[in-house]
Amino acid sequence: MTDADDLAEQVLAGDLRLYELEDHADHDTAAAARRKLLESETDATLDTVGQYAFPAEDAETAIENMVGTIQVPLGVAGPVAVSGGSADGEYYLPLATTEGALLASVNRGCSVIDSAGGADARVTKQGMTRAPVFRVQGITEAEEVVNWVRDNRDALAETAESTTNHGELLDVTTYVVGDSVFLRFVYDTKDAMGMNMATIATREAASLVEEETPASLVALSGNLCSDKKPAAINAVEGRGRSVTADVKIPREVVEERLHTTPEAIEEANTRKNLVGSAKAGALGFNAHAANVVAAAFLATGQDAAQVVEGSNAITTVEAREDELYASVSIASLEVGTVGGGTKLPTQAEALDVLGLRGGGDPAGSNADALAEIITVGALAGELSLLAALASRHLSSAHEELGR
Template sequence: MTDTDAETLAERVRDGELRLYELEDHADAETAAAARRHLLAEETGVDLDVIGEYAFDAADAEPNIENMVGAAQIPMGVAGPLPIDGGAAEGEHYLPMATTEGALLASVNRGVSTIRTAGGATARVLKSGMTRAPVFKVEDVAAAGEVSAWVREHVGDLAEAAEATTSHGELQDVEPYVVGDNVFLRFSYDTKDAMGMNMATIATEAACEVVERETSADLVALSGNLCSDKKPAAINAIEGRGRTVAADVLIPHEQVEERLDTTTEAIVEANTRKNLVGSAKAGALGFNAHAANVVAAAFLALGQDAAQVVEGSNAITTVDAREDGLYASVTIASLEVGTVGGGTGLPTQAEALDVLGYAGGGDPAGSNADALAEVIATGALAGELSLLAALSSRHLSSAHAELGR
């Protein structure tokens, strides 16, 4: 690539010969990105040298971006070492987190230190299933009932069609929901180590062809929002989507005082009045302090779909005063994660997954994504403990002030 090549392409866009999205048809990915930067710099007067500095080959990002001009750099830190007794995650882990929120890593690491002193946390994936829910139209409710009955009796036929599109995904269930002359079919798939949204979509399209062929239903939309993807939804809080994962820890009372500068009773009260009563009054779906902070930072660092932090914030934090210590747990109903596909192949994110120890496909299949979910849930637990402690001891604002945030 030369500056002249990029400038020539930019000039052709300005002259109307080419459109921005067509540049890769006429040049390599690096030159196309440089041409867009050149065009933007001329039209906006902004120097894009920093945006144009990145550590990967632009061609490697083509599956992840269109109209690429460069990369956004976000500071990355690490929380850990975090000891976990998991169903898939075992031993100590460092959790990479990318964020622009000052004090977040410091807070999470305080929670991690407390968990480590208490002997570690326990974590388990409780349920796994990526969903896609198409909507069909039918003549009336009688027809809706007939279609629903047919679907329940022919899940095997739908599985055969869906699984023919993938070498990894397995159809677990199809649940019909009827609203008047609308029939929604919520398909659930085991997508192994992939987050699996694209896999589920392609497989469901094949299954929908069978439904249309064998019943009176007509497909209206491949996604009918009952899935529900990247939107707050009670169905995900109840039924789960992706991984439903929980983590917990028991911290001796004296360690609560030494490590968190507060008491078990104060944390219990803060959790009840803030996370439970306050969230209920607000009509929230998530009953937690800031689980989304850890989920979002981990998603950015580890190549996950950042928009799915919406579902990742769908968590409930519980705290209980027991005779031998403070019991705390976080249960995330719909954590949509994968260790293959999507952004996990980008160099930065691939390195971060290597740091965590769960890059690529697991053995058995699905175990790496399960482990990733367990580590993120435990990180969220650490964050919950630290923030609840800061609130109950009235140290939240002073901590931010001390760190200059």
């Protein structure tokens, strides 16, 4: 077995490429060789990067050319009571972040929600999408494709579902722009986030469309999906899981714990999150929901780039006679508890904190529960920040925590 120094020298000499090292040594040695190479070629010292708590082989499906790990501080907020369609109980929410004061803020919101009896949460819609784009000669052929898709949903479903033991085709929507035809496939991917599942299934379905119609596939993703980009279609139609969490907080709790009034929080939400966001042309009408989504994604092994869609959230607040009503609705929260980064040992431990590692019974229930808990966490963050703004305590809180 070749050692790290020898491997690094072979790469420098051009005899090996970075991605070939695992063919000549175990994964940890390969990672060490890359660190030595980088240290020799740059001014970096990678001692800390090279200290990680699991075998490098465990990360094989998550990354290529592994050098080591970046350690993001992991904290926990809660406990908070969640009454959901799948989540039911008191939960601690693991959050990984480098933003000081975020955990303290979310923790305060969780405490207030818990003292009000907890939050309700429901997944209202579920479906991972993939939307290939096809070329046709013109609108006559486009109409032929649209009609064929409408009349052959069962054949498309059978073909797509032949690639997976768990995925289910829920819908196919057609869009025509000149000589381009887009088909937006929607799948139930159970406990998996399901992007790879949807892509592989759609590839087979697209082949059937090419065989049976004049359409010619141009790209398996035509950006009407839409993945990892701000898109109104995701804000309206949803992608992954559409989730709402809400809570009713007694007036006295608002005044004692948040040091403001329901009316002040409602006004701050209306003028900031609704009017301000509308003036900015934003897709998200919230204070900082993406903060909690991002931190939860990093902690539990989700695809971090999909925080883009996770920021598609609307926060509503209403001051009622004896209480404050608050809700967060996230239109496109793309999460899973199996596959991808959820298999990494540290992220799997975070899922264990929630009791949601692996597949649920029934299938899909673990991912639904994770979505509900994250949305309650986002609600906690919204309440805490809006209260800090309404009471004018935001800057002083950061000063006290030294952030």
